[in-house]
Amino acid sequence: MAFSKLLAASLLASLLFLHLVHAAHQSEYTEAEGSLLQKIDxxxxxxxxxxxxxxxxxxxxxxxxxxxxxxxxxxxxxxxxxxxxxxxxxxxxxxxxxxx
Incomplete structure (x- = not known):
């Protein structure tokens, strides 16, 4: 029982970490893409x-x-x-x- 709780907690922590890494990568990509496009007047x-x-x-x-x-x-x-x-x-x- 304790092993399954530990496994679930580590799985949840891993998913949260992956989500944060993906979000950071996505914001870097969006910022880089936005700087390439010139906004017109x-x-x-x-x-x-x-x-x-x-x-x-x-x-x-x-x-x-x-x-x-x-x-x-x-x-x-x-x-x-x-x-x-x-x-x-x-x-x-x-x-x-x-x-x-």
Missing amino acids: CNGSCVARCRLSSRPKLCKRACGTCCRRCNCVPPGTAGNQEKCPCYASLTTHGGKRKCP
């Missing part, structure tokens, strides 16, 4: 993208959401969505394109 990019829009506030809000998710805004004031596939793939609940 979403506000500036969306101002440029929406400058000719008839509803600039709505355009900037939608563009900002898309930019934060994709870290990309297509060049120009319209079109060019093939330059940023993630941006072009986002849709509303109604199935329309979300990003201007």
